[in-house]
Amino acid sequence: MDVNATNIEEIVRQVLNSMEGRQPAANSGAGSAPAGAIPKTAHVAMLTSLEHYDVKEFPIPEVGDDDILVKVEGCGICGTDAHEFKKDPFGLIPVALGHEGTGEIVKMGKNVKKDSAGKDLKIGDKVVTCMIFKDNPDITMYDLNRQNVGGADVYGLLPDDDIHLNGWFSDYLFIRGGSTVFNVSDLDLYSRILIEPCAVLIHAVERAKSTGILRFNSRVVVQGCGPIGLICIAILRTMGINHIVAVDGEEKRLEFAKEMGASDTVNFKDHKGIEALAGAVEAKFDGHLADFAFQCTGSPMAHANIYKFIRNGGGLCELGFFINGGDATINPHFDICSKEITIVGSWVYTLRDYATTFEFLKSAKKAGIPIEKLITHTFPLEEINEAHRTNLAMSGLKIAIINK
Ligand SMILES: NC(=O)c1ccc[n+]([C@@H]2O[C@H](COP(=O)([O-])OP(=O)(O)OC[C@H]3O[C@@H](n4cnc5c(N)ncnc54)[C@H](O)[C@@H]3O)[C@@H](O)[C@H]2O)c1
Numbered sequence: 001m002d003v004n005a006t007n008i009e010e011i012v013r014q015v016l017n018s019m020e021g022r023q024p025a026a027n028s029g030a031g032s033a034p035a036g037a038i039p040k041t042a043h044v045a046m047l048t049s050l051e052h053y054d055v056k057e058f059p060i061p062e063v064g065d066d067d068i069l070v071k072v073e074g075c076g077i078c079g080t081d082a083h084e085f086k087k088d089p090f091g092l093i094p095v096a097l098g099h100e101g102t103g104e105i106v107k108m109g110k111n112v113k114k115d116s117a118g119k120d121l122k123i124g125d126k127v128v129t130c131m132i133f134k135d136n137p138d139i140t141m142y143d144l145n146r147q148n149v150g151g152a153d154v155y156g157l158l159p160d161d162d163i164h165l166n167g168w169f170s171d172y173l174f175i176r177g178g179s180t181v182f183n184v185s186d187l188d189l190y191s192r193i194l195i196e197p198c199a200v201l202i203h204a205v206e207r208a209k210s211t212g213i214l215r216f217n218s219r220v221v222v223q224g225c226g227p228i229g230l231i232c233i234a235i236l237r238t239m240g241i242n243h244i245v246a247v248d249g250e251e252k253r254l255e256f257a258k259e260m261g262a263s264d265t266v267n268f269k270d271h272k273g274i275e276a277l278a279g280a281v282e283a284k285f286d287g288h289l290a291d292f293a294f295q296c297t298g299s300p301m302a303h304a305n306i307y308k309f310i311r312n313g314g315g316l317c318e319l320g321f322f323i324n325g326g327d328a329t330i331n332p333h334f335d336i337c338s339k340e341i342t343i344v345g346s347w348v349y350t351l352r353d354y355a356t357t358f359e360f361l362k363s364a365k366k367a368g369i370p371i372e373k374l375i376t377h378t379f380p381l382e383e384i385n386e387a388h389r390t391n392l393a394m395s396g397l398k399i400a401i402i403n404k
């Protein structure tokens with residue numbers, strides 16, 4: 001399948017179309033649990049023009065029998081938000097962005113009893129929403145390219161409407177009945193904000209496992225130590241994989257890779273030419289090439305390089321290209337055929353992966369992996385423009401809005 005920016009745009013449009021016309025249920029005036037001091041208005045950061053948010057005030061709507069009102073605690077800034085901030089590729093402005101968010105239920109309709117995994121829901125529970133599809137827990141974005149799968153919820157990428165409380169960059173979010181929502185009260189705030197990017201890696205590791213090559217004692221290369229590669233390392237480590245070599249060009253990120261569980265690191269800037277670089281990786285595995293590799297950069301050159309790190313009969317998971325990053329040049333004979341490499345691609349996640357992610361985050365904590373350190377900068381809602389500029393400057397890893 002040709003995954004490019006147009007596909008993504010179409011997919012997001014399909015998702016958005018499936019949400020259009022969905023209004024909150026009429027308020028029954030009954031069935032809501034006591035809600036404490038809920039204000040009459042909410043603050044929502046609306047992207048009103050390119051590279052500019054205004055924090056606007058809107059009335060909090062009546063909560064219908066199937067709806068949930070959440071007091072937002074925080075929300076991570078995603079690459080998609082950065083695209084919207086800079087270029088509005090989906091034509092959503094004015095839009096309430098923010099989909100990597102979490103908060104506490106302060107009011108809910110009388111019909112709301114369970115979350116999307118069947119867990120009980122009550123006032124005070126901490127929740128997240130998910131952008132994937134409730135009808136079939138194994139449906140991925142990839143399936144959306146082939147069929148129009150309805151029932152998706154993308155709070156933080158919805159067209160503006162008369163509710164306005166549609167994104168997690170806000171102090172209150174209005175979750176309409178029928179949305180996908182998970183009770184994640186047993187996770188701390190930073191873990192909850194990291195659920196969405198972690199789900200991407202849970203999916204990638206599941207794809208990698210489907211090759212049958214990734215095993216407990218595998219030697220694994222993770223190329224690219226941005227948030228995606230770092231989370232990949234944390235998951236592999238949590239699974240008990242001990243031999244992980246991280247490759248990047250930034251020393252600070254390589255140090256971070258060790259904190260996440262990499263056994264060793266290679267700075268590609270220290271090695272001239274691919275032969276020398278592959279030799280450096282091999283040396284870190286005591287003279288062996290890798291059994292498996294994860295490609296976690298958006299660089300076509302890095303894709304071309306990674307085959308040289310993998311042994312004959314080894315495997316590769318390519319997940320670095322969420323959007324079209326251009327063509328890569330490889331040699332099909334040397335890189336794939338004669339080595340019998342097994343390659344899997346990975347894109348986004350399924351609802352099932354989302355639920356697995358909650359367990360991973362708990363296991364990572366127990367294993368002492370400081371996953372929360374991935375959030376390097378936090379800003380209050382009113383400084384959201386600065387938060388986005390900091391994100392674009394790429395001086396940190398994950399940037400998050402944290403409400404007071
Ligand atoms: N498959 C999916 O569903 C999915 C989801 C989210 C993001 N992504 C993609 O994953 C990629 C990584 O995301 P991120 O947030 O970590 O990005 P990032 O830009 O923060 O990190 C990329 C890292 O790769 C390093 N790098 C660049 N060229 C390299 C090379 N030749 N060799 C080794 N390292 C190199 C950079 O120094 C950087 O640390 C992005 O391209 C993004 O589009 C994919």
Ligand SMILES: [Zn+2]
Pocket residue numbers: 078079080099100196197
């Ligand atoms: Zn995201």
